[in-house]
Amino acid sequence: MQENHSQIFVKIDEYRDVLDILNLTKEKVNEAKDILNTIIRLKNEEDTEIENWHNELEEIEKKVSFLDKTLFDIDNR
């Protein structure tokens, strides 16, 4: 089935304006992509920090538990 799309004409000076805006838009889209990549990188770094934090806290817990056993669990010596 043939689609009925009527053609449109744009004045040449307006067309140049349109091209300028389009180029600027493309630049901004690239800028947005760069910023988004930075945010993703920062988020990954944050996640890594949280993971390390978690591991470290578990280590501290183990050590405190050992101290608790050694110092206060007199009966089971």
Next chain:
Amino acid sequence: MPEKKEESYFVGIIDPVKVRKSILESSRSVIQSLHRFERFKVLRQKKIEGIQNLNDVMKEIKSLVGRLKMELPKAPQQAKKKPSSWKDAKEEKRQQPDSRAARPSSADRSPKIKSELERLEEELGKVEKKLADLE
């Protein structure tokens, strides 16, 4: 009368070196955690700045797209295809969402207080309607 001395009791620590080492290691880990927290705060601050920056750029893009829309002439919209039969018309009507159900009640939304989110939702609805008209 001679003063009665308080008796002291002692608890023996079997492996004092190990205990001391454990205390020091715990202390070191806590300090490292605090240090990590400072780094985390910096990262989070940078991320918040990035998100704000991205928001600004997205607003700029939106404004540029708006300008593009203004610069270009409006295309004549095609008339909606008429249903070929009463069955098609019935089917089309059935597929359309109930406009009464979609509209929020006045109690739900105050017209005066429109959040940014509601404004964007409205805008999105308009764009989607235009797209549907083009199809």
